[in-house]
Amino acid sequence: MRSAFYISDGTAITSEVFGHALLSLFPTEFEHHTISFVETIEKAYEAKEKIDKTSNRSGQPALVFHTFVNNDIREIIDRCDAVIYNFLEPFIAPLEKELAIVAKPTAHRTHSIHENSYDNRIEAVNYALANDDGSNVNDYEDADVILVGVSRSGKTPSALYLALQYGIKAANYPFTDDDMEELKIPTFLKPFHKKLFGLTIDAQRLIDIREGRMANSKYASARQCRMEVREVEKLYKKEKIPFINTTKFSVEEITAKILAETGLQRYKY
Amino acid sequence: MRSAFYISDGTAITSEVFGHALLSLFPTEFEHHTISFVETIEKAYEAKEKIDKTSNRSGQPALVFHTFVNNDIREIIDRCDAVIYNFLEPFIAPLEKELAIVAKPTAHRTHSIHENSYDNRIEAVNYALANDDGSNVNDYEDADVILVGVSRSGKTPSALYLALQYGIKAANYPFTDDDMEELKIPTFLKPFHKKLFGLTIDAQRLIDIREGRMANSKYASARQCRMEVREVEKLYKKEKIPFINTTKFSVEEITAKILAETGLQRYKY
Numbered sequence: 442m443r444s445a446f447y448i449s450d451g452t453a454i455t456s457e458v459f460g461h462a463l464l465s466l467f468p469t470e471f472e473h474h475t476i477s478f479v480e481t482i483e484k485a486y487e488a489k490e491k492i493d494k495t496s497n498r499s500g501q502p503a504l505v506f507h508t509f510v511n512n513d514i515r516e517i518i519d520r521c522d523a524v525i526y527n528f529l530e531p532f533i534a535p536l537e538k539e540l541a542i543v544a545k546p547t548a549h550r551t552h553s554i555h556e557n558s559y560d561n562r563i564e565a566v567n568y569a570l571a572n573d574d575g576s577n578v579n580d581y582e583d584a585d586v587i588l589v590g591v592s593r594s595g596k597t598p599s600a601l602y603l604a605l606q607y608g609i610k611a612a613n614y615p616f617t618d619d620d621m622e623e624l625k626i627p628t629f630l631k632p633f634h635k636k637l638f639g640l641t642i643d644a645q646r647l648i649d650i651r652e653g654r655m656a657n658s659k660y661a662s663a664r665q666c667r668m669e670v671r672e673v674e675k676l677y678k679k680e681k682i683p684f685i686n687t688t689k690f691s692v693e694e695i696t697a698k699i700l701a702e703t704g705l706q707r708y709k710y
Numbered sequence: 711m712r713s714a715f716y717i718s719d720g721t722a723i724t725s726e727v728f729g730h731a732l733l734s735l736f737p738t739e740f741e742h743h744t745i746s747f748v749e750t751i752e753k754a755y756e757a758k759e760k761i762d763k764t765s766n767r768s769g770q771p772a773l774v775f776h777t778f779v780n781n782d783i784r785e786i787i788d789r790c791d792a793v794i795y796n797f798l799e800p801f802i803a804p805l806e807k808e809l810a811i812v813a814k815p816t817a818h819r820t821h822s823i824h825e826n827s828y829d830n831r832i833e834a835v836n837y838a839l840a841n842d843d844g845s846n847v848n849d850y851e852d853a854d855v856i857l858v859g860v861s862r863s864g865k866t867p868s869a870l871y872l873a874l875q876y877g878i879k880a881a882n883y884p885f886t887d888d889d890m891e892e893l894k895i896p897t898f899l900k901p902f903h904k905k906l907f908g909l910t911i912d913a914q915r916l917i918d919i920r921e922g923r924m925a926n927s928k929y930a931s932a933r934q935c936r937m938e939v940r941e942v943e944k945l946y947k948k949e950k951i952p953f954i955n956t957t958k959f960s961v962e963e964i965t966a967k968i969l970a971e972t973g974l975q976r977y978k979y
Contacts, residue, residue, distance in 0.1 A: 693723055697747070
């Protein structure tokens with residue numbers, strides 16, 4: 442199996458994300474390796490040794506994806522017994538021309554702390570935790586969005602992802618049997634109707650997830666899960682709450698859809 | 711200010727991450743826009759209209775960064791009144807040659823659900839929440855890593871990020887006054903010594919954070935914060951617990967350093 446290395450002088454997240462997107466176009470398997478914080482000549486030689494060994498062991502040159510801006514380090518990596526792809530290079534000259542600005546590479550640009558984004562994100566994580574699963578219904582004034590849905594439809598991971606990645610304050614509230622029987626949203630949510638965003642899920646997937654947590658319970662029964670999903674979707678439609686079905690989506694996709702549909706501004710940049 | 715658009719038929723996370731890395735090389739400001747889930751001809755024309763309007767309004771062609779693999783959609787975007795950068799294109803032909811495989815583009819590749827990674831991540835999030843802040847000290851057997859440190863040194867966001875991004879089960883335990891006075895780790899942590907990873911933080915930053923939460927308290931006092939930081943670092947050294955200072959690092963950097971130092975395997979791929 443061909444090895445792919447994602448390396449960088451910082452977190453290597455850019456190399457990983459981009460390299461992964463690129464390799465996913467090829468219908469074959471790869472062995473993935475990440476080497477982060479290659480910030481010194483010494484570490485560059487360590488990385489080179491690891492890459493060379495991998496190439497030699499497998500008899501095929503490893504693929505190396507990097508975003509280095511430091512020339513000394515880049516030159517060492519370029520000498521690896523591997524195929525080297527510099528992700529940024531093809532775009533720098535065209536962008537310099539278009540912007541009429543010379544690129545000024547500095548290390549640790551992308552995933553380091555900048556412009557209050559860190560405080561925003563930590564504050565948003567604290568908010569999501571304090572307002573998880575209906576545990577607090579008194580601070581919805583501060584919410585950017587309130588995720589609603591039946592238990593185990595994906596609210597908590599989505600709220601945490603919105604907080605960690607985008608600094609968005611997402612509360613989440615689980616509809617109860619009572620809410621659904623009466624087919625109405627609880628009184629304390631009404632003033633925040635515009636902030637509500639619904640999640641739903643296929644009944645069979647919900648049964649599987651709940652069985653994993655509480656086997657043979659009423660909570661996990663087919664009858665209960667089907668009823669909850671049917672009623673909650675009726676409620677969304679009646680109350681005109683935008684919603685998505687999370688069954689086939691990753692947390693990245695769920696949250697990207699929430700951002701797209703609500704037009705919420707992210708604080709990452 | 712020049713506008714930059716990140717667009718894709720999926721979450722647009724790849725375009726965002728890579729475009730952001732690229733633009734951070736240029737010492738100027740940009741107005742960032744993301745258009746995700748451009749999956750149909752109709753949506754492509756909507757995106758084109760938005761981009762064209764932005765270019766015309768600002769009098770400067772917008773920069774458009776994309777990763778489209780669908781030719782029909784790509785052709786519409788290519789006709790925008792903007793400068794178009796196709797991120798994947800420069801690398802596809804060289805990789806096809808190197809791998810001797812023809813690329814088979816399909817939509818929604820990168821940030822969709824695959825290979826159990828979703829279940830791993832949700833399970834890890836549940837684990838992190840159940841084992842946050844020392845709330846449960848009986849399930850450390852299942853932990854991949856146990857983050858330790860004084861209150862507000864970054865344990866919770868780091869544990870959640872490890873779970874959401876990498877499917878790593880991270881518990882976190884806050885050292886108390888008693889633990890530090892005796893300069894030893896609690897009995898129930900001892901069997902898991904190898905899983906411990908310490909966070910520390912500059913005393914002044916800790917004072918600022920705690921003041922924001924509990925102004926004028928003993929908890930936020932300079933004397934208390936300085937003592938806690940000093941003692942916890944002594945404890946890490948005495949017990950040979952690897953640790954990092956989180957003061958100047960983003961949650962991406964903290965977690966990338968934890969992965970690099972512990973050699974923990976991520977489950978994302």
